[in-house]
Amino acid sequence: MRTTVDLPEDVIQEAKHRAARRRVSVSAVIEDAMRAAFARDAAAAQNIVKLPTYGSGGVRPGVDLSDNSSLLDLMDGVE
Numbered sequence: 001m002r003t004t005v006d007l008p009e010d011v012i013q014e015a016k017h018r019a020a021r022r023r024v025s026v027s028a029v030i031e032d033a034m035r036a037a038f039a040r041d042a043a044a045a046q047n048i049v050k051l052p053t054y055g056s057g058g059v060r061p062g063v064d065l066s067d068n069s070s071l072l073d074l075m076d077g078v079e
Helices: 009-022 026-046 068-075
Strands: none
16 A cells, blocks of 8 residues: 655665665565554553552552652551
8 A cells, every 4th residue: 555654864764774784675664663563562552450459449548659758668567
């Protein structure tokens, strides 16, 4: 499929250099780069971790998320 895309000159020059080194077309280089980017995005989307929440979904009463020292104490079991 033919389409027009505006790319920065430095990106086009890099694509041309890679195409020449690999002895393929610029279109093939751009296609490979786009497929690799799409695959990375898909892999990153699958790595999303859902953490469980308990109760109302908020923090425990008395927990101040902006106070690192008290959070560390709480995690160490110091209350």
